[in-house]
Amino acid sequence: MVSANDLEIIPWIATDNLVARSLTKWALPALETIARLLPGLPFELNHDWESIEKITGLVFEAKVLALNQIPAELLQHPHNERIFQTEGYHPIICNVAFPKTSTLLAGIQLGALASVSIGGFRPTEYICPYCNIPFDDPECPHFPPAWWRDESAYTAPYIIRADTSDLGELSLVTIPDVPGAKTILNKYKDLYQIPSSEGR
Numbered sequence: 001m002v003s004a005n006d007l008e009i010i011p012w013i014a015t016d017n018l019v020a021r022s023l024t025k026w027a028l029p030a031l032e033t034i035a036r037l038l039p040g041l042p043f044e045l046n047h048d049w050e051s052i053e054k055i056t057g058l059v060f061e062a063k064v065l066a067l068n069q070i071p072a073e074l075l076q077h078p079h080n081e082r083i084f085q086t087e088g089y090h091p092i093i094c095n096v097a098f099p100k101t102s103t104l105l106a107g108i109q110l111g112a113l114a115s116v117s118i119g120g121f122r123p124t125e126y127i128c129p130y131c132n133i134p135f136d137d138p139e140c141p142h143f144p145p146a147w148w149r150d151e152s153a154y155t156a157p158y159i160i161r162a163d164t165s166d167l168g169e170l171s172l173v174t175i176p177d178v179p180g181a182k183t184i185l186n187k188y189k190d191l192y193q194i195p196s197s198e199g200r
Contacts, residue, residue, distance in 0.1 A: 005027050007098065007099065008064060008097070008098045008099075009097055011183070011184050012116050013035065014038060014092040014093075014118055015031070015034060015092050015118055016031075016074075016178060016181070017087055017090040018080045018083055018178070018179075018180065019077045019170060020177045023145045023158040024158060024159045024160075024161055024177075025159070025161070027127065027161065027162050030123075030164055031064045031168075032064055034092055034121070034167060035092050035123060037164075038062035038168075039059055039094075041167065041168065042057070043057035043098075043170050043171070043172070044172060045172050046172070047117065049119075050115055056098065056102060056104055057096045057098040057099075057102070058096065059094050061096055062092055062095075063093055063094075064091075064093075065193065066092065067088060067091070068088055069089070071191070073179075074089075079158060089127065092112075093192055093194075104172070109198065113185050114182050115172055116173060116182065116183075117171050117176045117177055118171075120168020122164055123162065123164055124161075124163045125160040125164055126162070128142045128156050129158060129159075141154055142155065143155050145159065147163075
């Protein structure tokens with residue numbers, strides 16, 4: 001039987017409402033869905049869905065915060081300042097339980113293992129940020145950004161994922177799609193409402 005004394009609890013930012021490296025962002029209702037689906041999901045390595053040996057922890061709680069402050073480094077993307085001004089900053093904070101014997105803990109506490117990414121989600125619709133309707137709606141003249149398509153006056157700057165109908169796991173990764181998806185540094189523990197004994 002596993003007891004609380006056998007576990008190390010580490011808080012993470014799973015995702016947020018800002019523009020990611022993939023030029024996508026989550027709509028605010030999607031964040032509530034993700035926070036509802038995260039508890040009970042495995043924490044694993046590198047989205048390796050083929051190997052249960054890569055499961056290293058368990059997400060056991062998650063919530064969306066509505067913040068009027070934001071780390072300055074998250075505003076580097078040209079659209080995130082406007083998103084922050086219009087929506088605020090909405091990170092999903094989740095707690096992950098690890099066995100105290102986990103070989104990952106030293107790297108996490110050092111800060112060498114610091115980034116995460118959600119996996120197994122299934123977006124319901126892709127929304128145009130200019131028109132606020134799906135890209136496939138005839139009323140929307142814009143195209144989603146894509147690496148294989150040349151940009152034009154009709155290329156949207158990013159894609160809004162309206163919601164998700166599924167979620168599979170949270171993974172430790174080297175480079176997250178969402179730049180803010182990380183462990184919570186001690187200098188930001190007050191911003192993210194993390195008790196002093198948690199974070200790093």
